[in-house]
Amino acid sequence: MTYKTVLQVLDANQYQTDLAAAAELCAAANAHLSVLLVKVAAPPRFGDHAGLSVAWLDIQAAEFEQLEKAVEAVRTTLKDMGLSFDVAGEYTEPARADDLVGERARYADVTLIGTNMDPSLRARAIEGALFYSARPVLLANQRQSATLLPKxxxxxxxxxxxxxxxxxxxxxxxxxxxxxxxxxxxxxxxxxxxxxxxxxxxxxxxxxxxxxxxxxxxxxxxxxxxxxxxxxxxxxxxxxxxxxxxxxxxxxxxxxxxxxxxxxxxxxxxxxxx
Structure with a gap:
């Protein structure tokens, strides 16, 4: 089939390299780039109950802020490239990441998974797209840029x-x-x-x-x-x-x-x- 919408799943902690590769792929194929930035919640730390509650809220607030900054940075970058695109961010527990990716992937033709991701998030993103979207997954690698126009x-x-x-x-x-x-x-x-x-x-x-x-x-x-x-x-x-x-x-x-x-x-x- 012809791919007109590409979902790119990005790790909100490290996304610049994969974003650039996805933008290049979509520009070459004249496809819409739909970016999903995922921030996986840090596990709670042990300590006294009251102290833990306050510290955990502070950690969550910092993680939300990091995700929001990443979303805005990606939007700014893509605006300068002249691409058709949309950007969304999701803050999630690790066990929910595959469901989130699968739900989003149903509205794309293919899900692109880059190389600069936390290994656990990458594995969940791949499984989410494969098992919960009925859509294919395109896996990039370090040696060669992924393309929708292979020779x-x-x-x-x-x-x-x-x-x-x-x-x-x-x-x-x-x-x-x-x-x-x-x-x-x-x-x-x-x-x-x-x-x-x-x-x-x-x-x-x-x-x-x-x-x-x-x-x-x-x-x-x-x-x-x-x-x-x-x-x-x-x-x-x-x-x-x-x-x-x-x-x-x-x-x-x-x-x-x-x-x-x-x-x-x-x-x-x-x-x-x-």
């Missing part, structure tokens, strides 16, 4: 519902790309894959005018994410498109999984779809 795309394919949704979600981007590598790791012939794994999805994409190449790669003892990342580097991919959480979320958390590995250490920007 080369790697589509991770395993015939699952999640990979099917990811292919459909990224269809417009793949049409405009110079080339798309559909990558299957250790594929086997099956009811879902067919006798020639990857052939069916390649045919589907080709009918949309997409220049597609199918890569069937062995894992050779490596993790799937390692194979995908290496192939992305070998092909000069600007973006990896992948379905997220093909297994139960609890199982992914306990045993790891490709989704978590791609979230934690993306080699190139990643578009995740659930």
């Amino acid at each position: 080369r795309i790697l589509l991770a394919w395993n015939s699952s519902l999640e990979s099917t949704r990811s292919a459909r979600e990224a269809l417009d981007m793949m049409k405009n790309a110079e080339g798309v590598n559909v990558v299957l790791v250790d594929p086997t012939a099956s009811r879902w894959n067919g006798d020639e794994p990857g052939a069916d999805v390649a045919t589907y994409l080709a009918r949309h005018g997409i220049n597609v190449t199918v890569d069937r790669l062995p894992s050779a003892g490596r993790g799937v994410e390692e194979v995908l990342n290496q192939r992305a580097m070998d092909t000069g991919a600007d973006l990896i498109v992948i379905g997220a959480y093909g297994h139960m979320r609890l199982r992914e958390r306990i045993f790891g999984g490709v989704t978590n590995a791609m979230i934690e250490a993306p080699i190139v920007p990643v578009l995740m779809v659930r």
Whole structure:
């Protein structure tokens, strides 16, 4: 699909670098930038009850003030860039952050998650967007700027519902790309894959005018994410498109999984779809 509204989730404590990258992305794609600055409440400190109450109110007041200043600073910065934008701030308890992001993400085409965030907030923002918005998440990385106009795309394919949704979600981007590598790791012939794994999805994409190449790669003892990342580097991919959480979320958390590995250490920007 065409992305006309991008939600950028920012950590109110450290937002300048991610804001600049988001503004550049939206300017290139002629998209509206919707900024959500999140300030996570500090945990209460131990002490006598009366002293704790006064100190806690002072801490909250200081945190609210910091958030308000960050919102105004972002508005001022974006006004000078000539972008279509809106800015909002949310002060929240840690456990509520994923809900807030998910609710806001329902009114955007994609949620952009930067690299300069508190790790706990970043994890909650990603899960909130993936599980509570029915929208994709675009993960930036330190090495390469995220873009909505990639020239080369790697589509991770395993015939699952999640990979099917990811292919459909990224269809417009793949049409405009110079080339798309559909990558299957250790594929086997099956009811879902067919006798020639990857052939069916390649045919589907080709009918949309997409220049597609199918890569069937062995894992050779490596993790799937390692194979995908290496192939992305070998092909000069600007973006990896992948379905997220093909297994139960609890199982992914306990045993790891490709989704978590791609979230934690993306080699190139990643578009995740659930």
